Amino acid sequence: MLTLIIGFDPKTSTAISKCMITGAAGATVYYNLKLRHPTLDLPIIDYDLALLLQPMLLLGISIGVVLNTLFADWMVTVLLIILFIATSTKSFFKGVETWKKETIIKKEVSRRLASSNAGAGDATYKLLPGGPTNGVRVRNDGYKTPEVSIVENVYWKDFAVILAVWVILLLLHLFKNYTPTCSTTYWILNLLQVPVAVGASAYEAVCLYKGTRVVMSSGEAVITWKVHQLILYCCCGILAGIVGGLLGLGGGFILGPLFLELGIPPQVSSATATFVMIFSSSMSAIQYYLLRRFPVPYALYFVAVATVAALVGQHVVRKIISIVGRASVIIFVLAFTIFVSALTLGGFGIADTIRRIKEGQYMGFDNICAYSP
Numbered sequence: 001m002l003t004l005i006i007g008f009d010p011k012t013s014t015a016i017s018k019c020m021i022t023g024a025a026g027a028t029v030y031y032n033l034k035l036r037h038p039t040l041d042l043p044i045i046d047y048d049l050a051l052l053l054q055p056m057l058l059l060g061i062s063i064g065v066v067l068n069t070l071f072a073d074w075m076v077t078v079l080l081i082i083l084f085i086a087t088s089t090k091s092f093f094k095g096v097e098t099w100k101k102e103t104i105i106k107k108e109v110s111r112r113l114a115s116s117n118a119g120a121g122d123a124t125y126k127l128l129p130g131g132p133t134n135g136v137r138v139r140n141d142g143y144k145t146p147e148v149s150i151v152e153n154v155y156w157k158d159f160a161v162i163l164a165v166w167v168i169l170l171l172l173h174l175f176k177n178y179t180p181t182c183s184t185t186y187w188i189l190n191l192l193q194v195p196v197a198v199g200a201s202a203y204e205a206v207c208l209y210k211g212t213r214v215v216m217s218s219g220e221a222v223i224t225w226k227v228h229q230l231i232l233y234c235c236c237g238i239l240a241g242i243v244g245g246l247l248g249l250g251g252g253f254i255l256g257p258l259f260l261e262l263g264i265p266p267q268v269s270s271a272t273a274t275f276v277m278i279f280s281s282s283m284s285a286i287q288y289y290l291l292r293r294f295p296v297p298y299a300l301y302f303v304a305v306a307t308v309a310a311l312v313g314q315h316v317v318r319k320i321i322s323i324v325g326r327a328s329v330i331i332f333v334l335a336f337t338i339f340v341s342a343l344t345l346g347g348f349g350i351a352d353t354i355r356r357i358k359e360g361q362y363m364g365f366d367n368i369c370a371y372s373p
Contacts, residue, residue, distance in 0.1 A: 011068060015299075016302055018288060019288075023302075023307035024309065024310035025281055026307065027307045028310050029271075032045060032274065035271070038265055045268070050158070050162060053276055054279055055196070055201045056197060057241040059169075059194065060237065060242040060244070062190070062287070063241065070365050071365065074352075076247065077352075078349070079246070089339075091335035092332070092335040095332045099328040162279065168196050173283075182369035201234050208230065209226075209230060215262065233258060244281070245287075255269075255277075259272060
């Protein structure tokens with residue numbers, strides 16, 4: 001949208017979008033830090049999943065930023081169009097599936113109301129846990145997601161580890177900024193990110209495999225983690241980071257479905273993915289700043305807009321769903337918006353590519369060593 005409305009080139013739009021994601025994610029995470037799990041006596045953010053994937057996501061972000069530097073504008077545009085079409089299609093079918101489920105629920109509620117003499121109270125649904133709770137106390141307050149103090153609701157030890165990984169990788173990028181591009185020191189600092197990220201995720205993976213740490217937010221019996229499953233999840237974290245760093249996306253479109261596959265409730269999946277994204281998006285925004293890839297005044301303005309929009313959106317979306325009675329409407333609107341963006345971006349992208357070809361501009365890969373900090 002930044003390319004279409006403001007006129008930024010795809011690479012600048014990618015960099016500014018990461019700044020906007022940071023602002024929006026920050027506002028959402030601040031809101032979520034006070035919330036509890038919808039059915040269990042746990043925070044709504046699963047810190048074990050975050051600790052498993054956040055280091056890999058940060059590593060992928062670094063790779064994605066480098067690829068964004070190498071790829072030509074038209075390459076980034078093509079990848080964005082492909083991703084937008086795939087995402088809008090998937091969202092549309094998800095909306096259809098959700099619509100059908102909502103229709104079934106509405107019919108069931110109507111049937112209960114028609115056959116019940118006790119009033120509407122007998123027809124309401126309670127959000128029930130799906131199975132054993134690993135000794136975690138189950139809440140019986142229906143759909144309510146209570147707010148508590150952030151101090152009481154955050155697992156500070158896990159949060160400190162996640163923050164430490166982010167700080168260490170940030171320091172490596174800052175040191176790299178003061179070394180000649182493509183020098184030996186430059187590549188050593190780049191490679192040092194690997195043991196930091198892999199070490200943190202590997203520690204969490206080993207703990208999950210041995211059972212010394214447990215993902216409890218699913219409400220199911222203790223998940224028996226297999227080695228290939230842990231490796232797959234870590235690889236997906238890297239992939240989400242690469243796509244996010246390259247195309248300016250948040251990575252939640254990959255992490256969210258992964259969490260849902262584990263049986264994590266949608267609210268927890270969304271909150272955990274957003275929590276992880278704030279670290280990855282802020283890291284990529286800083287990297288783009290060090291590469292001087294976006295005008296700071298524009299970025300600050302859009303960050304402020306995204307932050308306010310995220311706070312307002314939390315309340316507006318709930319209001320719309322409560323009025324319409326169907327969450328699928330939001331999914332359809334999102335799918336339509338993404339699809340229109342893909343078509344429009346494709347039109348502008350083709351026109352710009354034709355213009356560059358006629359002008360004889362270079363259309364190949366860029367040289368990363370040409371960028372000096």
